[in-house]
Amino acid sequence: MYTTKQALAYIQTAMGINPIDYKCTMREMFFVDTKTGKATFNNALPSADERINMTLNTSWDSIVTNTDGSVTLRRTMKYSGKNYQVVTTLTNVGGMKIRISNYMQLFDQLISANQNTNLASISQARTKFNMAGDTIEDVIHTMATATSTYNFDPYEFASGELTIQIMTSPGTKAGRLKLTGTLHRNGSPITHDKMRWEVWPGTAPTGLPNTTSNRNASAQFPTSNSFEITTDLRDRTAYPIMGSGEIRVVCMASTKESDGDVVQVLAEKIISSPVLQTFNYFGL
Amino acid sequence: MKDYYLYQISDAVEEQINVSQLICVASMTKVNGQTIMDTNEQPALELFNEKSIEAVQGGWNILDGRTPVAFVEITEEGCDYRYYNRANKHLATVVKCLVFADSSVDGIVNPGLQIEVSNGVATCTNITTINGQLWSDAQANRAIQMKGFHYVVTKVSDGNFGSVKYLLEGNGYNQLGASRKEFVTIAKQAGPNVDYVWTAKDQADAEEEVLAFNFIAAVKNESSYLRINFSQIFNS
Numbered sequence: 001m002y003t004t005k006q007a008l009a010y011i012q013t014a015m016g017i018n019p020i021d022y023k024c025t026m027r028e029m030f031f032v033d034t035k036t037g038k039a040t041f042n043n044a045l046p047s048a049d050e051r052i053n054m055t056l057n058t059s060w061d062s063i064v065t066n067t068d069g070s071v072t073l074r075r076t077m078k079y080s081g082k083n084y085q086v087v088t089t090l091t092n093v094g095g096m097k098i099r100i101s102n103y104m105q106l107f108d109q110l111i112s113a114n115q116n117t118n119l120a121s122i123s124q125a126r127t128k129f130n131m132a133g134d135t136i137e138d139v140i141h142t143m144a145t146a147t148s149t150y151n152f153d154p155y156e157f158a159s160g161e162l163t164i165q166i167m168t169s170p171g172t173k174a175g176r177l178k179l180t181g182t183l184h185r186n187g188s189p190i191t192h193d194k195m196r197w198e199v200w201p202g203t204a205p206t207g208l209p210n211t212t213s214n215r216n217a218s219a220q221f222p223t224s225n226s227f228e229i230t231t232d233l234r235d236r237t238a239y240p241i242m243g244s245g246e247i248r249v250v251c252m253a254s255t256k257e258s259d260g261d262v263v264q265v266l267a268e269k270i271i272s273s274p275v276l277q278t279f280n281y282f283g284l
Numbered sequence: 285m286k287d288y289y290l291y292q293i294s295d296a297v298e299e300q301i302n303v304s305q306l307i308c309v310a311s312m313t314k315v316n317g318q319t320i321m322d323t324n325e326q327p328a329l330e331l332f333n334e335k336s337i338e339a340v341q342g343g344w345n346i347l348d349g350r351t352p353v354a355f356v357e358i359t360e361e362g363c364d365y366r367y368y369n370r371a372n373k374h375l376a377t378v379v380k381c382l383v384f385a386d387s388s389v390d391g392i393v394n395p396g397l398q399i400e401v402s403n404g405v406a407t408c409t410n411i412t413t414i415n416g417q418l419w420s421d422a423q424a425n426r427a428i429q430m431k432g433f434h435y436v437v438t439k440v441s442d443g444n445f446g447s448v449k450y451l452l453e454g455n456g457y458n459q460l461g462a463s464r465k466e467f468v469t470i471a472k473q474a475g476p477n478v479d480y481v482w483t484a485k486d487q488a489d490a491e492e493e494v495l496a497f498n499f500i501a502a503v504k505n506e507s508s509y510l511r512i513n514f515s516q517i518f519n520s
Contacts, residue, residue: 034316078317233309233363236386240309281362282312282379 002060005270014065019052020268022150029146032107037114039121096152101145108144164251164267171228176238177275180226181251192253195225201242231278246272286520289396290510291329303332307385314377327392328382345371387415391427395499395510399520405471406517412499432465432500439491452480
């Protein structure tokens with residue numbers, strides 16, 4: 001069994017990329033209605049914040065490197081009491097691009113069992129994936145494999161020049177942990193223009209300065225360089241988080257380069273703290 | 285003169301659980317064998333609207349009429365109450381975490397209208413409460429950053445809001461809130477300062493005109509609609 005942290009570290013070693021730097025620029029899949037088994041092609045744009053590491057934010061049964069250098073991660077998902085395979089493969093397709101495919105065994109079985117209602121989408125997939133002469137099993141297998149292409153947009157600054165340090169310290173009340181982010185250039189702290197945080201698993205956005213301009217998740221996270229988190233929902237003035245034990249924090253800060261270009265720096269930290277080791281809110 | 289509120293909490297419920305001070309801060313929904321966390325803050329009032337209550341082992345059953353539809357228990361584990369959407373909590377598909385609200389942070393909004401009919405003109409005054417206070421008296425806080433109301437007049441058949449016909453959308457709002465915060469007027473005949481005229485033809489129609497009102501508490505944060513039929517309005 002591999003945790004998210006282990007999976008991210010494995011990919012970094014095996015593929016030489018830092019998944020935190022990658023965001024999703026395209027996503028397409030045949031979405032399958034689990035009631036009717038009807039498959040519909042869906043190429044909705046991913047949200048701006050979706051990154052590889054969000055896709056990988058789960059535990060895995062196995063991780064292997066394939067002969068072509070791609071990495072395959074396997075896990076099982078439960079649906080209606082049965083276990084189904086989910087196979088995620090990351091492939092370096094050149095030009096700093098990474099493609100991720102997610103094979104969903106559940107979708108495969110649903111489409112196979114409902115071939116008659118899916119004639120149009122199977123035909124669409126044959127054209128789309130250039131599979132005119134392939135067996136129907138192979139076409140359905142491809143349909144059940146959602147693909148995403150992730151694009152890496154390299155920063156202008158030299159690697160390592162700009163960094164963010166995420167530090168933790170005791171909160172102002174029992175049961176709280178304080179997070180502070182500081183932007184550094186060549187190891188010395190500098191001021192940032194904007195800072196934004198995301199915390200997984202998070203919950204209700206209370207107790208923090210926020211832009212309130214909309215209800216998108218990003219705007220609900222703090223924009224200050226330090227804030228406090230708690231696992232106690234009753235604490236109405238700290239940022240409450242779900243679950244217990246381990247959290248993943250992403251801090252984004254932007255600054256202006258001497259040529260006026262705005263650069264954004266991302267840092268991620270997985271934090272384990274006894275303060276966060278409490279209970280499950282839902283009593284399950 | 286008559287007051288209408290979106291959420292009606294019975295005294296029996298309020299005696300057992302201080303519902304009007306509770307806010308739902310996290311929900312867990314079981315879907316397809318997985319669980320989804322929802323984090324929008326909502327007043328807990330909706331869960332107890334027009335419900336009754338009975339104390340049972342370990343907590344309370346929430347009843348719809350005589351049928352237990354939910355179970356509530358006190359907890360110390362991160363929240364104050366847990367709400368299960370089944371009387372048997374082990375069968376629940378939705379679990380909600382309820383906590384006592386802090387009026388400096390939270391907003392518990394119960395949309396309300398006071399209706400006064402005089403000379404065929406119904407004046408529907410906004411009497412929404414925020415954290416138990418009249419909206420105009422409640423202090424702005426993190427959840428309540430602007431105050432205002434938005435209303436629509438719709439035509440519905442048999443209470444079916446799925447295929448409403450919009451007759452009027454009033455009190456447009458922007459980031460600063462609604463243009464008029466206090467009231468809306470409806471009359472049976474055209475006159476000065478009347479927002480909507482309920483014509484004789486409409487009154488004779490089988491379809492019903494409904495005034496739907498929601499309260500704007502924060503940017504893009506609105507309450508559910510309080511809906512009142514025109515016939516109810518003019519009988520107030």
